[in-house]
Amino acid sequence: MVTADSGAIAQQATGTMLEHFFTPKSVAVIGASTEPGKVGHDILRNLIEAQFQGSIYPVNPKADAILGIKAYPSISEVPDGVDLAVIVIPAKFIPDVMERCGEKGIDSVVIISAGFKETGAEGKALEEQMMAIARRHGIRVIGPNCLGIISSNVGLNASFAPVTPKNGHLGLLSQSGALATAVLDWATLAGIGFNKFFTFGNQADVNSIDLLRAWKDDPDIRAIVAYIEAISDGQTFMRVAEEVARVKPVIIVKSGTTAAGAKAAASHTGSLAGSDRAYDAAFQQCGVLRARTVQELFDYAIAFANQPLPQGKRVVVVTNAGGPGILCTDAIEKMGLELAPISDELVEKLKTRMSPSSNFHNPVDVLGDAKADMYEFALSTLLEDPNIDGIFNIVTPQTSTEIPETAMVVAKMEEGTEKPILGVFMGGTLMQAGVNLLMSHDVPNYPFPERAVAAFKAMADYAAWRALPKEAPIVFSVDKAAVEAAFAKSRAEGRTALNEVECAAILEAYGFSLPKSKLCATADDAVAFAASIGFPVVMKIASPDILHKSDVGGVKVGLATPDTVRDAYDAMMYRIKSKMPAATIWGVNIQQMVTTGKQTILGVSRDPQFGPMLMFGLGGIYVEVLKDVTFRIAPLTERDARQMISEIRSYKLLTGVRGEEGVDIDAIVESVLRLSQLVTDFPEIAEMDINPLIALPGNDGAIAIDSRIALTK
């Protein structure tokens, strides 16, 4: 069923066919070179040296054979089927080659070559042309402008990386090829292995979301690490990332986090970088761990890839030296883990073999002369205690320290327990044998205790997140049609800013509580209504002809008695009729004046990557001076809303200080969720504020006093 939209359909049809990138049986290198140092040569050499378990076909019109393998003048002349083509020829020739690949039935292509979108308008056009051909043939494309890909399972190193990583449990995604190169070299020295190592450059087709989705059920990948400069479809990313994060940890370094960084990112990838707060909110909501540096990324990754998740955050430090033990306990407290209390019973057990001058409480000090058997005794005794969720095992190189033997003890203990043990073998040359043993037995090691603690904290946080049931956003019953009508009217009148009455109507349609209010046509009406809702009240002139009510004396606040209401009515009528004799006057709006509770602010802005972003804070100086606000991407779950509210520094002002009663937090949560639903239902809302939303004491609700809505232009 080929239609005018066949490109899109082809794309969709091939949406999940990425297997040939992961387990191809044959690979062609189009642009293989005889010349060492050329990328087309290095890739071929990498394929051979990494012992690819299938057939390799160099394609080069000028060579008979390269590196001992028969070469073919064009991809069309390769006699057998080809699962994967790696293209390293100049950009301008690529559309034609893509056509040949399609004719040959190749469905997976990696384009190493640069010269596309990242170079400007001409390159962008070339990229689109090339992709149109790919889509027509149902070809999935990684790149262009990338380092290539590595799939250890089948010995595939289809990259020009200068080293082939050892096999391991990590899947890596990198938008930057050069960073990946450095990371690979560093990781190899540190003994870190990768199952898959993919760079994807311009993401013309296959992007980080596709790879995340594909790796979700890959049994060889225990943790996914990624370096990302920009995400193009934030909402899809969040949905997919959450699905994956429920199965395995996803740890991401997102660069371009500051204004200057973002500028550099834009010039590097030709894509827009979202604001950093949006990424923070999005990652938090979908369970992605955000690493702040590449070092942190791998500090976390080696823990996740090699250790079970902790059941809680109660940890013990075992050490043969006081100083490092203190540094470790400092870090534990600072990062919010808990030093597990060592019960009297446990102390007694430890005392059966440990010297009386040992420290039996956290940090458990086995003393400087501890040999491997003492560590074994301490670790095995502590691991039995159900109140302990994990152990930091610190070893310093002292005179009688048995370094490799102690490493073997830790490895053995780790095999026999479901609790994480992180090694902190501190030192350099002396420690190397021990550290190598740990790494080869899947025990991560950190040269300094703080880095081990940060990794454990990431594991504990992730475990806690994953233990929470998945929540769906609450859907309130609302009057969408009323909002549609208000927007249509505003559009029809050429306005993007909605007026006060429209804003109130929209909030009402979405179930917000508004101040009690009534249009009163006479002074008697006004007095009666004021008395019925309680004093004080606000009076506002009601006229379709008066936009700036305050300017003409059309607003009075704090009217506290029937008489002042009556006086204010008469005075307002007299003044406005004399100032604006032509204006139609409907009467006045009498509005409830809320004098208790706390002023909060709910805001909405639209992030270029993630869409509607909600803000919450306390009103006034808390927002303006202290910038004490939090963000989330809509739609929010109830848990998101509750977290968002409780994260502000001044949260205690809402729960009540100095004996004061707290305000109705549930009502704020509901307001946030209703706002989330509104901005999700109406992508045309560009910006919106509810300011103030007054949260009333006790269970009295929250009232949206004033609001502002601007539509997209």
Added chain:
Amino acid sequence: MVTADSGAIAQQATGTMLEHFFTPKSVAVIGASTEPGKVGHDILRNLIEAQFQGSIYPVNPKADAILGIKAYPSISEVPDGVDLAVIVIPAKFIPDVMERCGEKGIDSVVIISAGFKETGAEGKALEEQMMAIARRHGIRVIGPNCLGIISSNVGLNASFAPVTPKNGHLGLLSQSGALATAVLDWATLAGIGFNKFFTFGNQADVNSIDLLRAWKDDPDIRAIVAYIEAISDGQTFMRVAEEVARVKPVIIVKSGTTAAGAKAAASHTGSLAGSDRAYDAAFQQCGVLRARTVQELFDYAIAFANQPLPQGKRVVVVTNAGGPGILCTDAIEKMGLELAPISDELVEKLKTRMSPSSNFHNPVDVLGDAKADMYEFALSTLLEDPNIDGIFNIVTPQTSTEIPETAMVVAKMEEGTEKPILGVFMGGTLMQAGVNLLMSHDVPNYPFPERAVAAFKAMADYAAWRALPKEAPIVFSVDKAAVEAAFAKSRAEGRTALNEVECAAILEAYGFSLPKSKLCATADDAVAFAASIGFPVVMKIASPDILHKSDVGGVKVGLATPDTVRDAYDAMMYRIKSKMPAATIWGVNIQQMVTTGKQTILGVSRDPQFGPMLMFGLGGIYVEVLKDVTFRIAPLTERDARQMISEIRSYKLLTGVRGEEGVDIDAIVESVLRLSQLVTDFPEIAEMDINPLIALPGNDGAIAIDSRIALTK
């Protein structure tokens, strides 16, 4: 002139005689052992292997020779003079040996042995006994309970550390021997050298302050790094540290920073750990750089030891890869450095040799195929620009990257410039040769850009601090006698809490502005005075017999007219005379009621290490909920006071928001300084609050409304 206090005098007399720890010509090892693995053996072996440039005398009653060196049965029988004795015998024998050392005229002793203060009361007594002997003989002591000392100048490794560090530009102080061991091993692998490496254990005599003072003018030490668990004399530490920091950087990791950490520190060293905020304040005031981790300590140290200080914080990133360049610029913005703008003229210069597809702005991208000469061109061109204060040179291992050659280029550039260049050669095995070359040419290298940026930031901050002239505390002319009298009276009456009148008198004596106030004996008086100072006013009953004025209706606030003052006077007299007929009534105090300005709080607590610690914050919820306060150790300079005030998050509320006039910050500064003088003059002030101190708008001053003073018990 030997007096009863001769011990103290001997100590003072030898106060600066530490040369024999740094450059001894002969060393005795008392307790040298024939048995490998024993500490007494390892120290001797270290002395020999480090090629000590003087004579070594093993002392052991049971051996003729150890490791080929003639041994002596006791220190007394060593035939020659001995500059330094290293003692490794059991603690209980040490007092006697100390006596022998004294008789032999030895003036410097390192005690390795444990079993002193750290073990409890008995050990403490032994330590005191041993020190009494040392003082009598004028012997300076390092230790006990330490790893020993290393002085590379004379090839002295008088420690049982498992490795001897390479010679370098750092002086290291460590309270923990085991941590020092791990650091040494790690530093050796990282290519970091030490000129002096001292552990000092229990600090029975020579402490970190003595060593800091001694190393201030040591030309071989370019930077001092320290690991400290507790400082016993905070005020002396601050004075000495500032003197040293004005000459060379002092970088300290202070552990035991959290509650749990502090507990561990106490059990480890037997000394009290000061609160973390006091250390933060103290280090900041005396120009000490506080590293948060040992890794950070050395990241900073290698920059300081090897590079000139920057003139400013405008930096350039040179890179052969986009991704790492973005990470680096992210870090630069986040940590508060500035990306130097690259002028059009400079871009033109760069364009003469760099490819047009390079990025000519920060980060300057020399592209992935850049060879060493391209780095040389970029670096030399950028270094010439007077608007650039330093460079981060990022290299990733790409196909055509010339790693060692590029390292040599960086080393050459570094030699020819007064600006710091930090290397970020990212990778592992492939980078090793380059990194080694950098280190051997005094260019620090960091595997990740963020760590390089943090080190540069530390250098820039330190350079800025050192560029500021030293400030002395301002001394106000005050009435000390009045305060002495008030305290004496309170003590005489058995009170540690001062009453309202005393507090006011004390503040007045130290020049604080108090609310205008007068004792008025009649209603007419009260009305007249109120009229003279302006309404509203506060009225308080004046009676020596009434302590809790509010309880008997003896306080009225907000009296806004002459009539209300008169009414209040009469009512108060009537009520109190009927309730307390026996009370002597002097009349009422009429006090100015301050209705403008901002409420701030000044507080004083006494830190066990550093003494009087001042707190500043905004009053009310800012202190109670947001904990938005800052601390400094008294005495403060004007600069300290101004910084302290401007550091609170809500500072903008003082300078004025929403078009509001700012308050009189100079007056707050002066109040802080007067308080600093008061608590410095009177160590018997245990705690004190001025709450609120109302800072008035414009230049109208600051008024101490209420205060509370508690004396030490």
